[in-house]
Amino acid sequence: MQSLCITPPCSERLIADGVKRVVIACEDPNPLVAGRGVAMLRAAGIEVETGILRERALRLNEAFIKYITTGRPFVTLKNASTLDGRSVREPATVAGYRMRNPGHTSIRFAIAIKRSW
Structure with missing residues (x-):
């Protein structure tokens, strides 16, 4: 392009x-x-x-x-939560490797990232 x-x-x-x-x-x-x-x-x-x-x-x-x-804009939302649907209150790994890798790859192309914990 x-x-x-x-x-x-x-x-x-x-x-x-x-x-x-x-x-x-x-x-x-x-x-x-x-x-x-x-x-x-x-x-x-x-x-x-x-x-x-x-x-x-x-x-x-x-x-x-x-x-x-x-x-x-093209919007992508990555949301990690526990099995009971709750957010983690402090930095932690909730997603397994198969989900983390594509998420981390897409961060390279992100214009904005919102984190909440």
């Missing part, structure tokens, strides 16, 4: 470097740039294939896609 505010379109670099074939998982849903890169590549004679691993790419970019298509 590309933003002109941060870096120039990669399609220009791919054309300049003489790339012959490009595989794209999903096209950028941003209406400011959507489809222009693919059109540039094809106009330059580069073979472009889209949709490879599309569902994985959509999941990977879920927060961006939600924001760019709706203008609203």
